[in-house]
Amino acid sequence: MNDFWIILVGALVAGSCSVLGCFLIVRKMTLIGDAISHSVLPGIVLAFLLTGTRDSVPMLVGAAALGLLTVFLIQLFQSSGVQADAAIGIVFTSLFAAGIVLVSLYTQQIDFDLEHVLYGEIAYTPWNTLTIGGIEAGPKAVWIVGSCFILNLILIFVFFKQFKLVSFDPALAAAMGIPVLLFHYVLMSLISMTTVASFDSVGSILVVGMLIIPAATAYLLSDRLSGMIKVSIVVGVLSSVIGYYSATILDASISGCMVGSAASLFCLAFLFSPTHGLVSRLLKRRKSKERYA
């Protein structure tokens, strides 16, 4: 049963991340997930200091607030003329540094395991269960990440045409009266929410990996945005299943192995994708050379 829960949580994280990751890839803002997953640290610490509990609700709220602040600051610096990636870098390193300073200032009061917060392990999720009215309702993580997944799917599905146009041609979208900035912030809020909700249970490396790698794989396999999203979900879920079993064989970090499997699937796509793969393109070129030789 524990196997099932872990794989399910992994698959849900992979699914919710890869849907959003597709938009990050086409908008060339891939590293924003990495940034958010680091810059929420001071939010978590502050929530902990204020409430004095390790309860996940205040932490989620604190982290989500910092996630939005991150996005806001990045946007602000970018509009004042800083390159996008540099703006991302400045914001997340500063906030993360502030978080570490906070931790060390209050190190006496709190027993704060920095590594756990950042590199949490998916292996423990089955034991942290949710009980509603005395009934065991499965691991908490399943509920939290699962609701994220569903919310992401619904919003992306309902506003697909807006998200697509805003990513492809923001000028036309703005001229048509679509609120470009609003959709930017909605997407970014979904990303902060997903990042925050997932990494408490599975660790930030899995979140960051799943935001980027399955979507990039799908980018090489599909020529349509809608298809790309579907493929990326499949790739994400597949990597969490493969990752789990390779972790049990290797007796190693499950999150790490899930990311590792995603990376291996990406390599396969990079080499053998029928349209964009390196090998298939070389083969095609050789064939046409032979024909005209």
Added chain:
Amino acid sequence: MNLLDIMTDPNTRWILLGTMFLGLSSGVIGSFAYLRKQSLLGDTLAHAALPGICIAFMLTGVKSTSFFLIGAALAGLAAVFLISVLTRYSKIKQDAALGIVLSSFFGFGIVMLTQIQQSEYGNQSGLDTFLFGQTASMVMSDVYMMMAVSFILIFTCTLFFKEFKLLSFDPGFAKGMGLPVVFLDYFIMMLIVAAVVIGIQAVGVVLMASLLITPAVSARYWTERLHIMVILSGIFGMLSGVSGTLISTSVNNLPTGPLIVLSATAWFFFSLLFAPKRGVLSSVWRRVSLKKNHSLEQERRKGRYTS
């Protein structure tokens, strides 16, 4: 401790020297990274160092800084190679390539780390200080190493200034002029690897990116000339290193790495607000006065029209 104590404490003096050179050299090389839109390369390379360090530990079985540095450097080179392969041979863009390499290398690194923890190598502590950095653990030989690498970095940047400038500005044109663009490309990235490798020990994996980005962006606010920007960026980096170290030694218990980063951020905010021409205050002021002038002029014209 007051300032005098700090200055006379030999250990602190070494650390101060080390962070100063680190800030200087990463500021200089960071400005080229910024102009080439590769700011987050430092972040990627720092994360990519983890598997390198793990492999170095697994092979040698000892916790030695020099082996770790070699491992980190080799992993960094592998990462650089992969990034350039990904962007060159597929439609994957730079930012995605950085993200892919970052998360896969770090994922594999975590797998190795858990392997090490579970195997007979036993106590792996010392590996994870690399994640968050530990300036206090720097010893004299580390500082010598930093200084040596910094000198090489700055010297090379001065020597190849012209080439780097052209490459950052217009690679296509540089190629047309017969410059070995691919080689120079790798060369700059190798210099960034070097800066990252010496920086990780002081500020850690996550914060290393800051030393390369923040001084460069701050410097960009003050000038439109590349050589001035490079010099300024070095100065900002150096100032951040020095002020971060001083604050952390004078206030008990505060880690040096994050304070260096926060000092760099403070310089950034200073530039963002107060830089002439590009700064926020001056551009707000300009916009307001422009609007005022404009409406004044319109009034005047309307007045003339009616009278």
Added chain:
Amino acid sequence: MEQAALKVEDLTIAYHKKPVVEDVSFEVPEGNLIGIIGPNGAGKSTLIKGILELVPKLSGDITIKGATYKSMRKSIGYVPQRESVDWDFPTNALDVVMMGRYGHLGWLKRPGKSEKQKAMECLDKVGMAEYANRQISQLSGGQQQRIFLARALAQEADIYFMDEPFVGVDAATEKAIIQLLMDLKEKGKTVLVVHHDLSTVKEYFDWTMLLNKRLMKIGPTQEVFIPEYLQETYGGRLAILPDTKSGLLLK
């Protein structure tokens, strides 16, 4: 007098210090093909972006058929300069053209059969029907330009803004496109086109706007497109050969 299709009053736009478009006021009547002419950096793209509220303006009022810009959004079509989007975006030609319909769909409705049919018609009009399912990165520059045009047609607007639609387009296609624009004009639509090729201005446009930061002249082409005004607009940098060009100009 009939209502103006587009009325611009006192439009001024600045990016940094100096305004790049200053005190521009004009009116264009409905059913005209209008060429916007001026040297590089004259502010032609900026003028269009300002009218479409894509860049903030220092001052200026835009009225379209007597109503405000915001209320008339659906009846405005826009063809941006081709470099403004990422052609590696995972989508095909038909899909891009369908994007032109989004403005008419409202917030929640999804594009369906009728949109698809409309998009196919527009693709056909620009002669790109056979490329409908082609990934957009695999189209040539001129073909990409035609896709943008088809998308604008799909918008079914009353007034069109096109930023250099003829860049990288071969002569035959250019003629086909201009024919298309003439058809639009016949249907009473107004089309503003940023154009660089002075030799074809007389042939293509009913009206000409000469712009160099300020509005130099606007009006029927035969009145405005004369060497004197052109020299003024281009700051005397224009070499008009007496026999060929001016012959053409004064014809």
